[in-house]
Amino acid sequence: MIRTSRPLLALAAAPLLLLVACSGGSTAADDSASGGAASGAVKVTLTDDGCTAEPNSVPAGAASFEVVNSGASAVTEAELVNSGGRILGERENLTPGLRGKFSLKLEAGEYTIQCPNAATETSTFTVTGSAPSSTEDPLFAAATSGYQTYVKQQVADLVTATGAFAAAVEAGDVAKAKELYGPARAPYERIEPVAESFGDLDPKIDVRIADVADPSTWTGFHRIEQALFEKGTTEGMAPVAQQLVADVGQLNTLVQTTTYQPADLANGASGLLDEVAKSKVTGEEEAYSHLDLLDFAANVEGSRKAFDLLTPALQVTDADLVTTIQGRFDDVQTALQPYRRGDGYALYTELTPDQVKDLATAVDALAEPLSQVSGKVVGAANQ
Amino acid sequence: MLATFVIGLREGLEASLIVGIVSAFLVQRGERRALRFVWVGVVAAVVLCVGVAAALQAATQSLPQREQEQLETVLALVAVAMVTWMVVWTTRNARTLRTDLETSVSSALARGSSWALVAMAFLAVLREGLETSVFLLATYQASGSSATGALGATLGIALAVVLGYLLYRGGVRIDLARLFRVTGVVLVLVAAGLVMSAAHTAYEAGWLLAGQEKVLDLTAVVAPGTVRSALLTGVLGWQPRPTKAELVGWLVYLVPMLVVVLRPRTRSAAPQRVAA
Numbered sequence: 001m002i003r004t005s006r007p008l009l010a011l012a013a014a015p016l017l018l019l020v021a022c023s024g025g026s027t028a029a030d031d032s033a034s035g036g037a038a039s040g041a042v043k044v045t046l047t048d049d050g051c052t053a054e055p056n057s058v059p060a061g062a063a064s065f066e067v068v069n070s071g072a073s074a075v076t077e078a079e080l081v082n083s084g085g086r087i088l089g090e091r092e093n094l095t096p097g098l099r100g101k102f103s104l105k106l107e108a109g110e111y112t113i114q115c116p117n118a119a120t121e122t123s124t125f126t127v128t129g130s131a132p133s134s135t136e137d138p139l140f141a142a143a144t145s146g147y148q149t150y151v152k153q154q155v156a157d158l159v160t161a162t163g164a165f166a167a168a169v170e171a172g173d174v175a176k177a178k179e180l181y182g183p184a185r186a187p188y189e190r191i192e193p194v195a196e197s198f199g200d201l202d203p204k205i206d207v208r209i210a211d212v213a214d215p216s217t218w219t220g221f222h223r224i225e226q227a228l229f230e231k232g233t234t235e236g237m238a239p240v241a242q243q244l245v246a247d248v249g250q251l252n253t254l255v256q257t258t259t260y261q262p263a264d265l266a267n268g269a270s271g272l273l274d275e276v277a278k279s280k281v282t283g284e285e286e287a288y289s290h291l292d293l294l295d296f297a298a299n300v301e302g303s304r305k306a307f308d309l310l311t312p313a314l315q316v317t318d319a320d321l322v323t324t325i326q327g328r329f330d331d332v333q334t335a336l337q338p339y340r341r342g343d344g345y346a347l348y349t350e351l352t353p354d355q356v357k358d359l360a361t362a363v364d365a366l367a368e369p370l371s372q373v374s375g376k377v378v379g380a381a382n383q
Numbered sequence: 384m385l386a387t388f389v390i391g392l393r394e395g396l397e398a399s400l401i402v403g404i405v406s407a408f409l410v411q412r413g414e415r416r417a418l419r420f421v422w423v424g425v426v427a428a429v430v431l432c433v434g435v436a437a438a439l440q441a442a443t444q445s446l447p448q449r450e451q452e453q454l455e456t457v458l459a460l461v462a463v464a465m466v467t468w469m470v471v472w473t474t475r476n477a478r479t480l481r482t483d484l485e486t487s488v489s490s491a492l493a494r495g496s497s498w499a500l501v502a503m504a505f506l507a508v509l510r511e512g513l514e515t516s517v518f519l520l521a522t523y524q525a526s527g528s529s530a531t532g533a534l535g536a537t538l539g540i541a542l543a544v545v546l547g548y549l550l551y552r553g554g555v556r557i558d559l560a561r562l563f564r565v566t567g568v569v570l571v572l573v574a575a576g577l578v579m580s581a582a583h584t585a586y587e588a589g590w591l592l593a594g595q596e597k598v599l600d601l602t603a604v605v606a607p608g609t610v611r612s613a614l615l616t617g618v619l620g621w622q623p624r625p626t627k628a629e630l631v632g633w634l635v636y637l638v639p640m641l642v643v644v645l646r647p648r649t650r651s652a653a654p655q656r657v658a659a
Contacts, residue, residue, distance in 0.1 A: 073386045074608035085592050090448050093394075093518040095386040097532055100521075102448065117607035117623055 040064075041199060042125075044113060046072045046094065050120035053113050057126040061263070064103035064199060069094040072118070079114040080104075080125065087114075101199075139313035140262045140377075146309045147260050147268075151191050154302075155252045158187040162248045166241035169224055172234045181225060182291050182344055188221075189295045190302030192275060193268040198254055204247045208284065219243050222287075229288035262313070265306040266374035272303035273367045281360045283348040293345035296359070297336055304329050307370065310377065317376050321369060328366035335362040384535040387522050389613045391539020394515040396617025397580070399547025400573060401462060401507035405500045407554025408469065417501065424505030432512030436520050451513060452588035458510040459581035463636070465503045466574040470567050470644060515540065543617065567644035575637040576620025582632040583622060594628035601625065 040058030044051055046069040053065075067078045079090035080102075088111075091100030111125040161184040168177040188195065188206065196202045203211070205220045212218045219240055227237050279285040280296040307325060314322050335358060339346040351359075402425055409417045519540070522533040585591035605612045605623045615621045622629060 074606075076386065076390065076608075079587070085595055086589050087449075087587055090587065092448070093390050093514065093521075095390060095522065095532060095536075098521050117602075 041066070043068060044078050045070060046075045046078060046115055046118075048072045048074050048118060050118045050123060051075065051078050051113055051115035052123060053125050056123070057128060058106070060106055060108045060127050060129045061261070062103065062197065063106050063127075064101060065089060066099060066101050067091045067094055068099045069096050071096045075115050075118045077116060079116075081112045081114050083110055083112075137313065139316070140310075143265060143309040143313060144260045144262060147265050147306060148258070150305055150309075151194050151255050151258070151260075154187040154191045155248075155255050158184065159248055159252050161187060162245055166245045169228075169234050169241040170238045174228060174232060174234055177224075177234060178228050178289070181221075181228065181289060182294050185221065185286075185291065185295060186298040189275075189298035190305070192299070192302070193271040194255065194258070195251055196271075197258075198251065201247060201251055201254070205244065205251070208279075208287070210284075220247070225286065225288050229290075262310065262377045263374055265310050266377045269303040269306040269310075270367070270371050270374065272299045272306075273363060273370055275299050276363050277360065277367060281356060281363060283356075286348065290347040290349045291345070292348040293336065293339055293351075297345060300329070300332055300336070303370070304333075307373065310373065314373065314376060321372060321376065324369045325366070325373070328362075328369060332359075332362045332366050335359055384531040385610075386608060387532045387535035388539040389608055389610060390518060391515070391536040392543050392610065393539075393613035393617040394511045394518070395540040395543025396546060396614065398508045398511040398515075399543045400550065400618055401466075402504045403547035403550035404554065404570065404573070405504045405507075406551045409500060410551075411554070420498075420501040421504045424501045425508050428505045428508035428512055432509065432516045435513060436516035439517065440520050440524075449588055452584045453590070454513070455510055455584040456581050456588050456590065458506050459577045459584065461506055462503060462510070463574050463577045463581070465499060466570050466577070467640070469500075470570050470574070470640065539613070568641070571637065571640040571644055572619055574640070575633050576618065578636045579620040579622065579625070579629045579633045582626075582629040583620075586626070586628065591628060594631065595626050597624045598627045598630055599625050 040055070040061070040063040042058060042063055042065045043054045044065055044067045045054070046067065065078075065080065069076065073096065076094050077090060077092040078094075079087045081087055088106075089102040089104050091102060094100055106127045108127050108129055111127060112122045113125050114122050161180070165177060165180040165184040168180050192202070192206070195205065203220075206222070207218065207220055208222050209215065209218060209226070221244065223240050224234075224237050224244070227233055227235070276296055276299045280292045280299060283290070283292050285295050286292045307329070311322050311326075336345070339351070402421065406418055406421055409415070409421065519533070519536050522536045582591060586595060600623075601621060602623045605615045605621050607623050612623065620633075625633075
């Protein structure tokens with residue numbers, strides 16, 4: 001009997017190793033959503049009658065679920081179950097007022113949202129389309145790993161530049177802060193779609209006053225931009241700058257473990273062009289500093305980078321499309337050239353309406369063929 | 384308030400119950416000194432859990448749900464193995480103990496097994512502690528309902544600790560002969576509950592997919608979100624709507640073990656020496 005107590009102790013120690021293995025480090029598998037526009041955000045609300053997913057259908061790819069209990073007493077957990085009955089993600093112990101998140105990659109198919117102990121325990125959840133399978137194609141693999149390296153590099157630059165910018169703001173040096181504002185924006189604008197895939201991180205860093213419900217909660221670059229360029233002061237901006245540094249730091253942590261699908265690159269390239277058409281060509285993005293053309297150029301650079309990484313694989317399926325898009329990219333960059341001023345660009349306010357229109361035309365001409373890339377990529381990756 | 388109270392009570396009971404039983408068992412065997420080690424084990428587990436929870440909070444990460452369910456499953460099965468061994472040991476040695484607790488053989492035996500019991504207390508707290516610490520921190524951080532919610536959770540855990548202590552006091556007071564019979568039955572019920580919990584967490588961990596149809600509706604007895612359900616789930620492992628796998632696991636463990644514990648001992652032969 002004495003002898004048997006030793007193996008028992010060894011047996012008792014085994015789970016500790018498991019605990020160390022699973023609680024140490026990051027929970028990449030659990031918490032990292034994939035970059036790209038394919039990610040769906042779903043809100044699951046717990047009630048005693050049942051749980052409802054809003055929306056109850058998302059396209060295949062990355063999805064992040066937020067489970068919210070707004071007042072159910074008997075129901076405190078929700079699970080996402082696949083058609084084989086396996087739980088893919090869950091959050092437990094959510095009493096009224098608590099919320100929890102989980103993110104995962106979903107293949108197309110029928111799923112069930114389960115919330116034990118509700119009057120109706122299950123509701124159906126649908127994933128449409130076909131997820132870009134993580135392809136074995138070496139051309140695509142090289143593209144995605146290259147993009148991962150690029151994103152990490154840009155975010156590292158962002159961390160450095162934002163740190164310097166925030167230091168100037170905190171020191172109350174308005175002139176220096178103004179000077180450092182643009183260089184901090186550029187790396188962010190190059191990889192904006194990736195930041196957008198992390199739920200509320202993009203709004204915290206990059207929201208514009210028009211999109212804020214309560215101005216007192218406004219944070220990020222544009223809040224400081226307004227203080228610097230409209231009011232000419234850094235007063236009260238130190239906490240905002242500190243928050244910005246923290247948010248950018250969190251983005252840096254997240255991109256370390258994020259991997260991308262070929263479709264994410266294609267959607268990201270298109271998404272950046274849409275950004276240009278939507279907020280840069282209109283002068284909305286940098287309403288106080290008027291650095292819109294700097295953002296414009298950064299968006300185009302980021303878009304081109306993603307596209308260039310995909311070209312070896314695209315050459316195989318549609319060489320003509322590649323040639324077309326490369327030509328249109330060149331056109332956009334040529335159109336921007338006259339407005340270069342040293343390291344930066346002319347202020348948006350210096351442009352005449354006709355000049356703005358010419359830029360917009362060049363962007364639209366590129367956006368159309370670029371939007372076809374996503375379909376080609378998914379088709380090729382699934383063959 | 385009630386919702387967080389119920390969860391605190393349920394999670395707390397699953398841990399404090401085993402600690403209470405283990406402590407009573409040690410004192411009954413004249414191993415009072417080992418109690419200190421039990422406390423060291425409990426405190427170490429609590430510190431570890433709170434530390435992990437705080438670290439996750441600081442990194443704004445959530446507990447990796449699947450790994451945590453896997454850990455709970457493994458620890459529940461380890462606890463089942465230990466409780467089973469305890470039950471078998473007590474029934475085999477009941478008479479010997481009564482006549483001759485202080486022989487060198489049984490004290491040597493007690494020394495070895497005390498460590499196993501201490502480890503069990505540590506594991507029992509660890510099993511529920513992780514989830515509970517994360518939950519507690521979340522209630523303290525939640526906006527809106529925070530004050531009452533956090534209070535409810537804390538009260539629930541506190542009550543669980545008190546119940547564990549009362550069990551321990553009761554266990555100490557009962558005279559030996561009855562203790563082995565009564566605790567034997569209680570232990571078997573608790574262990575069967577652990578088997579049921581393990582079946583439940585194994586499903587959530589993705590290890591067990593068979594037999595997941597609901598076969599019973601105990602919601603009348605184990606009404607979700609009530610204090611009674613917290614007691615029944617925390618102590619006996621009963622789920623509101625047990626699945627086939629959970630029920631089969633429970634019965635397969637419970638029936639033979641009850642036979643072992645309640646089998647009348649006809650032979651009243653002289654006390655046997657235990658082979659070490």
